[in-house]
Amino acid sequence: MQKFKVYILLFSLTVMGGLAYIIIKINKQPRIAYVKSNELVYGYAGMKEAQHKQTAFETQLKTQIDSMRMSLQNDIKIFNTIFTSLSKEEQVNQKEQLIQRENTFRNFTEASEKQLKESDEKLTSGVLNQINAYIEDYGNKNGYDIVLGTTTSGNILFAKNYLDITDEVLNDINKNYNPAAIHETH
Amino acid sequence: MKHINKILLFCMTCFLFGCGHKNVSGLQDFKNWLADESNGYTITKSINGLNVAVSLLPPEYMAAMDMDKKQMTNASAYDSLVSAYKYQVNLLMCINSKDDQNVLYKGIKDQTEYSQRLNELNFAIENLASLNGNGKNYRPVLTAFENNYGLTNDIKINILFTPTTSKDELLTASTLDFEYADESFGLGTIHCFFDKKNISNNLPVLNRFKN
Numbered sequence: 001m002q003k004f005k006v007y008i009l010l011f012s013l014t015v016m017g018g019l020a021y022i023i024i025k026i027n028k029q030p031r032i033a034y035v036k037s038n039e040l041v042y043g044y045a046g047m048k049e050a051q052h053k054q055t056a057f058e059t060q061l062k063t064q065i066d067s068m069r070m071s072l073q074n075d076i077k078i079f080n081t082i083f084t085s086l087s088k089e090e091q092v093n094q095k096e097q098l099i100q101r102e103n104t105f106r107n108f109t110e111a112s113e114k115q116l117k118e119s120d121e122k123l124t125s126g127v128l129n130q131i132n133a134y135i136e137d138y139g140n141k142n143g144y145d146i147v148l149g150t151t152t153s154g155n156i157l158f159a160k161n162y163l164d165i166t167d168e169v170l171n172d173i174n175k176n177y178n179p180a181a182i183h184e185t186h
Numbered sequence: 187m188k189h190i191n192k193i194l195l196f197c198m199t200c201f202l203f204g205c206g207h208k209n210v211s212g213l214q215d216f217k218n219w220l221a222d223e224s225n226g227y228t229i230t231k232s233i234n235g236l237n238v239a240v241s242l243l244p245p246e247y248m249a250a251m252d253m254d255k256k257q258m259t260n261a262s263a264y265d266s267l268v269s270a271y272k273y274q275v276n277l278l279m280c281i282n283s284k285d286d287q288n289v290l291y292k293g294i295k296d297q298t299e300y301s302q303r304l305n306e307l308n309f310a311i312e313n314l315a316s317l318n319g320n321g322k323n324y325r326p327v328l329t330a331f332e333n334n335y336g337l338t339n340d341i342k343i344n345i346l347f348t349p350t351t352s353k354d355e356l357l358t359a360s361t362l363d364f365e366y367a368d369e370s371f372g373l374g375t376i377h378c379f380f381d382k383k384n385i386s387n388n389l390p391v392l393n394r395f396k397n
Contacts, residue, residue: 049375053367126374129234137232178363178377 030145033165034156035135037149040166045174046130050123057119063110068105072098134173209392213254216247219390226385229378235285236292236371240364240378241278242385245271250392273315275347275356277364281371282340289341292371306370307331307341317347319359324350344348 041047079094082109086094139147150156210216220227220241241364249267253259278390283289294300306314328346349356364378375389 053375107356122369122372123374125372126368129372130374133233179379179381 008051010145011168028058031143032146032148033144033163034150034159035169039125039152040149040170040173041131042149043170043174044131045177046125047127047156049178050127054120054123061116065105065112068108072101072105075101130177131173134176135169138169138172209393213250215391216250216390220244220247226285226380229380231373231378232284232378233374233376234372235283236289236373237282237284238262238366238373238376239280239282240366240376240381241280243278243360244389245269246389246391248252259381271355273348275319275362277317277345277347279315279343279345279366286339288336289371290336295321303370306326307343310369311343311345315345315367316365317356318363319361320355322355324356 076098079098083091135147138144148156148159188343204294210219219225220243221239222228223230227244228239230239232238236378245268249264252267253264258264281289283292290303291300294303308331311331312326313377315326315329316323317326324347326345327348328344330344332342332344334341347356364380365375366373366378367375
């Protein structure tokens with residue numbers, strides 16, 4: 001009888017040990033979540049602000065370009081109308097002036113396009129740097145080992161919905177970005 | 187009854203000392219107190235391997251700095267300096283690298299980029315920084331990039347805002363939103379939101395300036 005009790009005790013200890021091992025093993029598994037990158041990037045208040053700034057800058061440059069173009073077109077029209085009434089010297093002078101203005105206009109348009117591209121790159125890289133830093137911080141604070149991001153090239157083909165933390169991250173990152181905007185919306 | 191009086195006296199003393207201003211002996215202690223984020227005067231953000239700390243410098247600290255520079259200890263001079271500094275908003279933006287590299291050279295490929303960065307830090311901050319208080323946008327009236335001559339790895343920029351009219355609400359605004367649209371370090375646009383509800387009223391007092 002005594003021997004039987006010892007066996008039972010040993011058996012119980014083995015089972016408990018096994019259970020403890022399984023629990024530890026489960027807890028040691030990496031904690032994984034994913035975010036929908038597109039939703040996160042375009043829902044981020046910082047991105048919206050950057051897009052707004054870029055649009056304002058684009059509009060400002062477009063207005064300048066349009067006004068230069070209209071003025072140039074108008075002067076070409078006038079030149080063509082009065083062309084026959086001008087002396088040969090005036091014709092050459094005015095034509096040269098118009099060609100010069102056309103070149104200036106072309107250069108300005110090209111420089112503007114370059115400026116727009118550079119500004120877009122700067123704004124976007126700033127926003128992406130902010131998102132990356134935030135995800136790293138969020139992952140560390142919430143005990144995630146890996147946070148994946150879905151892309152259009154299909155790096156995640158399937159994942160359960162409970163692993164999707166896009167909404168939590170988006171709410172948090174927006175609150176963190178500019179609490180003033182949250183104050184204004186409430 | 188005798189004991190109750192003693193207990194009450196003890197509680198009152200504890201209460202008074204507990205609510206009082208903390209006394210600090212030097213400017214560095216004051217600085218450390220301001221840098222403690224829980225006091226609400228400093229907001230830190232980490233982006234792109236850099237830490238950006240923006241501090242709202244109270245008039246008392248500005249006055250103490252002035253007094254320290256001029257080696258003055260006169261309490262009335264301190265009070266008048268505090269009153270003068272109450273008519274402006276002083277901010278200090280400090281950028282340092284997480285890997286202890288010199289921020290000034292971070293990501294720089296050649297002399298041209300270095301010159302461009304220095305130019306931006308010295309002359310372009312006033313176009314990149316702004317302050318929103320009570321729905322009004324303010325541009326800095328003065329920005330100063332502290333040249334450290336390579337002695338430290340961080341960079342510091344002092345930014346000063348003042349009310350535009352005598353009836354301006356900048357100084358009484360309950361919230362201040364500092365915005366910095368960075369172009370040098372890939373930080374993007376940063377917002378630091380100072381809510382006066384979260385700012386501690388118990389500013390430390392420098393012992394030597396006490397009346």
